[in-house]
Amino acid sequence: MKQYILNRLFSGVIVLIGLSIFTFMLIHFIPGDPVRIILGQRATVEQIETLREQMGLNKPLVEQYVTYATGVLKGDLGISLKTGRPVSAEIAERFPSTVKMAAASLVVAVSLGVILGIIAAKYKHTWVDIGIMSLATLGMSLPSFWLGLLFIMVFSVTLGWFPIAGGTGFVDLVLPALTLGVLMSTTLIRLIRAGMVDVLSNDYIRTARSKGMNERIILFRHAFRNMMIPVVAVIGLQMASLLGGAVIVEQVFSWPGIGTLSIQAISSRDFPMIQGTVLFIGAIYVLVSILVDIMYAALDPRIDYTTKREGA
Amino acid sequence: GTQSATPSPNQQVTDKPKTGGTITVASPYEVDTLDVHKTTGGNESVTWNLGASLLSKDPVTKEYKPYLASSYKISEDKKTLIFFLRSGITFHDGTPLTAQSFKDNFDRIMDPKTKATAALANLSPVKNIKVLNDRSFMIELHEPNAAFLDTLSTGDFQPLSMKAIEKYGEDYGRNPVGVGPWKFESWKPGEGVTLVRNEDYQWGDPNFENQGPPRVDKLVVKTIPDFQVMTSALESGSIDIAFDVPAKDIKKYRNNPKYQVLERMRPGVPLSLWMNLTKPEFQDIQVRKAFNMLVNKQAMIQAALMGEGEVAQTLLSPATLGYDKSLEKYGYENNADEAKKLLDAAGWKVNSNGFREKNGKTLTLTMLTMPKYEKTAQLTQAMLGEVGIKINIQNLESAAWEEELLKGNFDVTLMAYTAEDPDVLYQMFHSSQIGAFNIIGLKDGILDSLLTKGRITFELNARKQAYVEAQKRLLKQAYIVPLYAERYFTVVNSRVKGVKWTSLMPAFNDSWVGN
Amino acid sequence: MTDVLEVKGLTIKFSNGAHSFTVVEDLSLYVKKGEALGIVGESGCGKSVTSLAIMRLLGSNGKINGEVNLNGTNILKKEEKEMQNIRGKEMAMIFQEPMTSLNPVLTIGKQMSEGLEKHEGMSKAQAKQKGIELLTQVGISRANEIFHDYPHRLSGGMRQRVMIAMAIACNPTLLIADEPTTALDVTIQAQILDLIKKVRTEMGMSLIMITHDLGVIAETCDRVIVMYAGQVIESSDVRTLLRNPKHPYTIGLIKSTPHNSKGQKRLYSIAGSVPTPDEYPKGCRFAPRCDKVMPVCLERSPQLLDVDQQSQCRCWLFQEKTERSAVSV
């Protein structure tokens, strides 16, 4: 297991290196000059050139990358061009609120997904099922900001239940978490229903029935864990994308998360920050996918990472 | 709405002021750092309250009044300014403000290691600063520059405590120490900054009634980038004051006694249609005039601002020095028929497809724009389209837009330029600025000399006159199509009293919280 | 001897959407106490469906008609709740696929004890003790360890032993084994068959053994039912069936196993293939493949009638002989 995790980390690092090279190339192709942006409109040509030199932006790309990469290896993601503070500090500051929202949305999504998914599976092909599944599909078909705005209109403006104040307290958390949670749950509901239907048609469920187990035990003891095995991967991916920042919902609710940070970085051409957020999000992605595999092993005793067959 | 050229009256103060309480303000701009030397903008709503400037500009008369400086002198050659400081001013950390503080601040900005990039640009007219004694210092300019006084009246050159800078190092931006009415307390990134009253503040801004410490205990400045959220927060009472409320949302607050709307014209160059004069089409004045006549400005205001703006017939907005009502007659009225005649006369005839054509070339133009001006762009496209001018809109994200603009990759574009000082016209239109911000490539000797004159004239009236003349020239030559001037709106919950505009934004020295 | 199980006129229909088809028709059988009944037939003839119907474990799209009397009461009339108390307790089942019939995420122990806890009201510790006992009884060495192990670590044979241990845990009166050895190797099959015989005699259970292998029947059963296309076509005691089969299908089946054609170059073979439920022919269902087919076979379907004391057969060949007596009754 340890060995396996090491291997995964190793290939994760390769992905991150690829990612950093890729982003590095990309951002230098994006039109928009960070120097101009920093200096503002009153800057003279000489000032611009001096700053460009200072920032090392006139060196060959490869050299710039090498400088950057050596910095990263030393744990230095560079200094934000915009705030002048270390990129890592900026990210670290935003991360808690991102985690807060990710966790809250995940709770909403998973609880909605599990409850509605299981109900739909249990009553499959009845109106309950059709109703839940249509709602879930409808949820999938809604643009995310649409739902967010709707929630603001209804719960914040009209009913005044969850006034949005642009903070990160509990009250502020409710609506964005609900929005994201509901949107994410649509996928989960569908997956869980399908998984449950599938698992319930397995031979071992019949075995459990033949022992006289009641339906509740069959659903929760025999089916649930087996059903969750494929679902965990999706939850993991959702978690990763949430931890990387849910850009649009963050913007709708003015939530100060990593997503907003990365968007701001892009629009202000804050190269070290773009690079830093991309790397960070990439690292989260890598870590979460490793975590998902560990979860797999925890859920499914058949998975044993100490021996892995080739092929098959 | 009132269509006055002056900022709308500040809040009427009728009750007796009280002390205590908290005011919560929301601004749509993300604060990057509270170190004014290093900022790239967006933090004025905080730093303006933290610090103080040498001079204070009267938002109405545009007069510079002494603030931290008790007085100042301008040398004969207009290249040297001497400032005398008030006594008894201390930073929030207790260190006294001296002439040396300004010198040290200047040196810090000039030091490349500081990377005080934007501030460096602001101070580019300055050659050197010399400390004369504890309470006076001299600023030497490269050349006479009246606009520089404006810099001194903004928060950009507010003194920062060198002791704090040494103490916090890189983290100073998170622990600012100034001389203003409010002291820094805490900052939650992405959420907001909390300031508390500076009890020692006795050097009141001359534009305010209250010359002592603010009446309110705490000032919280939140960042709420999304307008929907901002208005929702305002309506739920979780914020008291919303900055930069979009024009479209203003109507519902206007006639609501729960709120007061403070408004002000945006200073600087109004939103205009800029024609790239290096393109052959626009070298013909008839074409430029025709463009001026083709736009229906009132319709644009209606569409883009729901009527909450002002038709611009001049190149400086009514909130800027240099604006004069008399200039309006040099502007062009919307007159499509006349425009068609001009175009015909210029040789651009309508062809069988309904497009204007000259020497086999159709009049097709690329309009560079960004999402913010989307509506105006589309209206312009429609208006010009009606007479057979084909406009291809190229919508770019703002950073990319700016880059393309500076490279001159456009035929026409939409742009407004916010600036307190009329010297902005120099940057935009002086021939020396080609390659920088004279993006349309305008070369006009008469105009150049008028703009230079404006720059080196310190006396207000004479200075204003220079810019009036410059605008006349710009309008007569139809170099540009001014469209409309926007307003800034600040919505205040009526429980907060005594909010007043400064030249930059509302401030709270006089404010208090009612019931 | 009393009948532990008596099935009368069992008919099973499946419907999918508008379309419905009968997969088992008018099936009757009985199992006496301590007796082993074999059911043979080719794939798809309805063996598993029958056994599932007896357990009332058919999916919701299956419709059952007829009577299933277990120890004298018709369980088709019982509530699902009551059925849960009968399943695992009074009758138990072993399935064909040992690989998929155990829940992969629960330990062997957990899966064994849950039945004991429910039906015998045992505590966890008691159930564990009993579970280990049972595992030892079915010949698993290291029962202590295996009890805590997950199914995927066991071989097919071991899993099938676990299934048997689970099935006999509450000492059911009837054990149904649906092709318990088809997925296993011969040597393992021999072990399992041996085991089933052993526990049956030790515990005095009745057994229904479902298979398509006549050899398995010969080895484990007292009586046999032969099914073809959803119907019982022959029923008799094992010896009679194997030595003196009546129905042409049974005859063909026995003859076509390589073992029974030793020395012959070519195997006997029945032409054609087994029909699926939606294409059952009218008349005798075996008629299209039968080498003794008569005109009547294609027209009318024969009855399952006694041929002699030991056997019943559904074939027009025997119908004629007994017709008179059938009419006179």
Next chain:
Amino acid sequence: MTTPLLEVKGLKKLFPIKKGMFQQPSFVHAVNGVDITIHKGETLGVVGESGCGKSTLGRCMMRLIEPTSGEIIFEGQDIRTFSKRDMHRTRRNIQMVFQNPFDTLNPKLTIQRILSEPLIAHQIPSWERQKLIEETIEIVGLNKRHLSRYAHEFSGGQRQRIGIARALILRPKLIIADEPVSALDVSIQSQILNLLQDLQEQFALTYIFISHDLSVVEHIADRVAVMYLGEVIELAKKEDLFRNPMHPYAQALLSAVPLSDPDEKKERIILKGDLPSPSNPPAGCKFNPRCHACMDICKTTVPELKEVDGNLVACHLYS
């Protein structure tokens, strides 16, 4: 003796079990040094328990998977040394019939296309193709009308006929049949076995017939190889093996077959335990932990395949 059609010498196939990137992999010895000869026109049965390496042996013999070591001499040439081109040409002569007729026919293709695939692969000119296809389909007992249908429209037995037709259409010399009847019903099984025998006569085919069903092998094979954990432990003429198996494992295997007569009692050898894991086999004779005649030497020394009474057996009992 005539030269054998196919001769396998010391064939080994190890499947690596990946551990970690920085660790030595361990191996499953799926086929562990097999020597077999097959003569033209004969049928060699291969029996053994599940996982003993029968299929792997079959696949290796036509290089569907690359053997780890050993020689495969077909008509006097070692095909392991063949280039891709030569190998492709040789494939015409060695064909395979697979176990599962439900899985081995592409559900999206018509029978016509399934049968033309080998012809296209071997560049048979298109005018000959149709003739061959029609001829072959009738040989296996189906007819032209069936060509336009898809696999799901056929019964298991018919599908297996199509599988056989596909193997036959290039008129190979050797057919490796990997459990061709074990997925079929008893009554259908006999049809297919008869068909295979007929074809053998008609086309002078040579079969390697892999099965776990001893009675089927007994019926069809001339010689039988019994495999255990990747090794051949007995290779004997059918009559000898079934009358008098020598290796204790072969004895146990044969005695395990259920007899279809309830009164015919025979001495049954019930083996202890299961097949050990092929990645970690016991030392000495691999069968020793389950053997009823195990001696001390069995636990230490690997017995060699030696000739005893004209047949081959690998057991210390016979040395």
Next chain:
Amino acid sequence: MQPKERTEPRFELMHKIMQRKMARLSFIVLLFIIILGIIGPWIAPHDPTKTYYEAFMQGPSKEFLLGTDSIGRDILSRMLYGTRVTLTVAVMAVAITFVAGTLLGVTSAYFGGMVDNILMRIMDILLALPGIVLALAIVAVLGPSQENAMIAIGISSIPAFAILIRSAALSIKSSGYVEASRSIGSSNWWIILNQIIPNITNVLIVYTTLFVGSAILETSALGFIGLGAQPPTPEWGTMLNEGKDYLSEAWWLATFPGVAITIVVFTVNMLGDALQDIFNPRGGR
């Protein structure tokens, strides 16, 4: 045995769709919308780019059935014209995803080993890259336009699609008929084209429908960075974005395009579900 009655596979699929209530409804609605997309320009009551100066942002009325937008254009006409644009963008974007994703997924699955490793690492990199960065970069390189929005959306969904296709292809790869095909000496590309691709068409069809839905949604999200259709071309996502700031003042601006998008995505998803159901009888009905 008598030959069974056979329906052509194509019609059979249609038939199966029509058998399901929701699927039938979705199909009809979608068909209706596609027809609108084709004939839209002829039935639109107004010129979609014409500004009516006297009618800025007016609510639905007799003259303007769905109201006008903030610069006085008829929303109904814009929506009718926009149908074609919107659907084209989505379909083309998915076409890009489809071609590249299938190719990558199948190649990766079939060849395995090093090829698989490299391709999948690249997919990992793309997956770990925030979509908006990728989109910006693509636009940066190619310039902003509707086509490039298409390309951006198309490219950004390639990794997800490729991974899905890979796993589908992997299960086909290990199937008996692929081994059979290899055993008779067919070449790799032959096998990919004739054995693997035909057998993942079900999966392909289902995923493609699902991706069409998300492509439409993404188009509307890309409007955020000015990457959508270039004005004055009407396109639903851009219209929705324009209208979202006016929800409380002029609900009709965002509501109609929003509802239209939701309906299309919903029906496409429903259809995708039905197809999944049809192709995979065990999991569903």
